[in-house]
Amino acid sequence: MTDINLKRLTSVDPSEIFQTEIFENIKYTSFYFIESIDHEGAANFANILEKALGQNASNNLDSNVKYKILKFWVLRLKLFGFECLDTRERINLFKTNIVDILSNDLDFKEAVFRYIDVFETPSLVIEITKGYINALASSQIILGEGVAKFQKDDFQPTVSNWLKQYQYSINQKATNLKPSAFEVINFLNKDTNVKYLSHSERKILNSLLELYNWLISPLVYVDSKSSIQESQYISRQKFEIPKEVFQSVQSVQTHVPLVEPVIPKPATAKPLMEVRDIQTVSAPVFQKPKEVFKIESPPPPVMPAKPAVRPVNEASKYKMMSGDTGLPGLKIWNNNPPTEYKKPAVDIDKKLEDLKKKL
Amino acid sequence: MNLQDLDIKEIIVSMPDLAYLTMRLAPQEVGRVVSVLYEGLQTGLEKTLSQNIKDPDLAFKIFYEEISKQLISIETDLAITKLTEKFDINLFLQKVFV
Numbered sequence: 001m002t003d004i005n006l007k008r009l010t011s012v013d014p015s016e017i018f019q020t021e022i023f024e025n026i027k028y029t030s031f032y033f034i035e036s037i038d039h040e041g042a043a044n045f046a047n048i049l050e051k052a053l054g055q056n057a058s059n060n061l062d063s064n065v066k067y068k069i070l071k072f073w074v075l076r077l078k079l080f081g082f083e084c085l086d087t088r089e090r091i092n093l094f095k096t097n098i099v100d101i102l103s104n105d106l107d108f109k110e111a112v113f114r115y116i117d118v119f120e121t122p123s124l125v126i127e128i129t130k131g132y133i134n135a136l137a138s139s140q141i142i143l144g145e146g147v148a149k150f151q152k153d154d155f156q157p158t159v160s161n162w163l164k165q166y167q168y169s170i171n172q173k174a175t176n177l178k179p180s181a182f183e184v185i186n187f188l189n190k191d192t193n194v195k196y197l198s199h200s201e202r203k204i205l206n207s208l209l210e211l212y213n214w215l216i217s218p219l220v221y222v223d224s225k226s227s228i229q230e231s232q233y234i235s236r237q238k239f240e241i242p243k244e245v246f247q248s249v250q251s252v253q254t255h256v257p258l259v260e261p262v263i264p265k266p267a268t269a270k271p272l273m274e275v276r277d278i279q280t281v282s283a284p285v286f287q288k289p290k291e292v293f294k295i296e297s298p299p300p301p302v303m304p305a306k307p308a309v310r311p312v313n314e315a316s317k318y319k320m321m322s323g324d325t326g327l328p329g330l331k332i333w334n335n336n337p338p339t340e341y342k343k344p345a346v347d348i349d350k351k352l353e354d355l356k357k358k359l
Numbered sequence: 360m361n362l363q364d365l366d367i368k369e370i371i372v373s374m375p376d377l378a379y380l381t382m383r384l385a386p387q388e389v390g391r392v393v394s395v396l397y398e399g400l401q402t403g404l405e406k407t408l409s410q411n412i413k414d415p416d417l418a419f420k421i422f423y424e425e426i427s428k429q430l431i432s433i434e435t436d437l438a439i440t441k442l443t444e445k446f447d448i449n450l451f452l453q454k455v456f457v
Contacts, residue, residue: 024386031385069383105441 017052018066030073034080043081050074072104079111094135098159099143102207109214116218129215136212137163143205149196165191166209178217184209367393370454380442395433399426423448
């Protein structure tokens with residue numbers, strides 16, 4: 001559909017472009033690009049349409065209205081595909097089409113914002129917007145039909161001159177604050193040349209000054225974001241646990257009794273495994289935590305119903321270690337446990353003598 | 360009341376300032392505006408009839424609310440917003456019901 005239209009559009013005679021069928025078809029295709037979010041296609045179609053339109057030389061009222069509407073579509077498509085235009089085309093929109101864009105109620109700011117939003121460096125964004133401000137400041141497009149009235153005051157109502165006047169009114173206040181809606185209203189109410197403007201021209205001037213204000217400081221959002229990031233509070237809190245998380249952890253700690261491991265002090269240490277018999281060892285008592293929250297925790301280790309029976313050879317080792325004194329010796333050992341384990345020294349000389357005797 | 364035969368586009372175009380704005384829109388957009396207006400009008404009519412409202416001011420309020428709700432849903436960009444801003448609901452209702 002669009003390819004056919006593009007081919008037809010490039011070969012169509014400018015006088016035929018206003019025929020109802022072609023005119024409606026152009027609008028249909030233009031909106032198709034917007035609806036399908038085809039920014040590049042929109043920018044290309046806008047350029048082709050602009051060339052096809054050329055300069056309207058017709059005196060026909062109907063053709064004039066249709067020409068105006070198609071110009072509106074050229075601008076609408078260009079703004080939609082703003083990021084796909086080249087730098088010259090973008091600057092040109094500011095320099096030569098600014099009044100048309102604002103009078104057609106098109107959202108220039110949104111298009112520019114979408115474009116500059118991709119740049120991460122604020123300095124780069126400011127550099128770009130400075131270029132747009134310069135383009136506006138040098139625009140010689142007339143904003144004000146009653147030129148004769150302005151001539152009395154020796155004022156030419158170009159975009160450039162309106163901005164100079166506005167800038168002058170801001171500078172008079174000599175504040176470091178960035179201009180806002182207040183400055184715009186103040187200028188529109190107090191400037192002597194504004195009174196010659198019609199209602200619609202005044203609205204356009206209002207939109208122009210708002211756009212100008214925004215271009216001066218387009219990073220309002222980014223500024224506030226970075227100021228938060230760079231604030232001392234954030235940097236100080238950076239590596240701390242968030243307050244909410246900390247509180248929730250505390251509440252869990254107060255509700256769920258933690259089973260702390262019993263670490264006996266060396267001086268009053270008791271053996272972790274109480275020896276009741278030479279061949280039996282009691283198992284450590286497993287304390288199950290109270291189920292306050294239904295949190296699925298790994299199952300507790302399966303404990304044997306009966307304590308494990310120590311093998312005989314193990315028991316004999318134990319006997320040896322306790323001084324080979326038998327049960328009474330173990331009782332002594334249990335009543336006076338050693339504070340530290342000392343490996344019994346092996347009397348090698350005695351063993352050698354025994355071996356010699358045997359031999 | 361049957362609203363199916365109502366040519367809403369014709370009513371919109373007959374309103375002052377709206378003819379140009381409607382002509383400016385793409386056919387798809389006009390279709391969208393017409394359908395949401397139709398929806399708003401239909402819902403408004405059903406509400407006024409079911410609640411047996413005879414006060415014209417209250418009836419207007421209901422229609423205004425319903426049509427506004429529908430119009431808000433299609434505010435895709437300024438081109439349509441401009442049209443909805445200038446859309447005169449009172450005049451619209453007068454044309455339909457008087």
